[in-house]
Amino acid sequence: MPSPDTPHAADFRPSPNHGERLRPISSLILHYTGMPTAAAALALLTSAESQVSSHYFVDEDGTILQLVPEARRAWHAGRSFWADEEDMNSASIGIEIVHPGHDDPRPFPDRQIEAVAALGRDICARCAIVPQRVLAHSDIAIGRKVDPGEFFPWKTLAELGVGHYVAPAPIAGSAALEPGASGEPVRELQRALADYGYRSDVSGAYDAASAGAVAAFQRHFRPGLIDGRADSSTIATLRALAAGIGA
Ligand SMILES: [Zn+2]
Missing domain, CATH: 3.40.80.10 (Peptidoglycan recognition protein-like)
Structure with a gap:
């Protein structure tokens, strides 16, 4: 044994x-x-x-x-x-x-x-x-x-000393990046998710995989709403997390 x-x-x-x-x-x-x-x-x-x-x-x-x-x-x-x-x-x-x-x-x-x-x-x-x-x-x-x-x-x-946490930014019901969106803001979101560690292709097209990555992020870090749409709360929480690494 x-x-x-x-x-x-x-x-x-x-x-x-x-x-x-x-x-x-x-x-x-x-x-x-x-x-x-x-x-x-x-x-x-x-x-x-x-x-x-x-x-x-x-x-x-x-x-x-x-x-x-x-x-x-x-x-x-x-x-x-x-x-x-x-x-x-x-x-x-x-x-x-x-x-x-x-x-x-x-x-x-x-x-x-x-x-x-x-x-x-x-x-x-x-x-x-x-x-x-x-x-x-x-x-x-x-x-x-x-x-x-x-x-x-x-x-x-x-x-209690385990894991990386920031308080989620308030959900404001704002406009969001969502499936079908494309362009530089989508690319930035995809890159931020990938930089943090998530599987996220930086294509500039908000596809089902992007929605899945956003939902996974929300489930851990912004659990108040898990909808796969990157609203301002989701993006702000991701930015705050990334900024807090090594702090
Ligand atoms: Zn499991």
């Missing part, structure tokens, strides 16, 4: 689903389990047939289990992209947070988020992961994944 990589893990519950890392660790990816019970999620993440896993599993009461050694590549991200990296499983540590998902978007319990924060602080310190590399699965799998959800408490997590 391997011993946990962190003092925060109560136990090691080994999953057979892992392989060799092909990249250095740069990112921490947060997920919700999206299943009715913790037991069902843990069974899935530790069964060979499922072909899925994560490094850590955080129950609603704050209990942390390690499933895969950090040195190994766990299978939580699937097809993914961030900042020109396509194999995010190789480049990340994955945490599955017990929550039923969008079918039941209830608040994450405080003690669970405190546990995620303690674990995240420890991982980010040991692996030199910068705050803007603490990401949602939805950030790196645009159009495919929506977890851990717009109801995930990113602000609280940042206050």
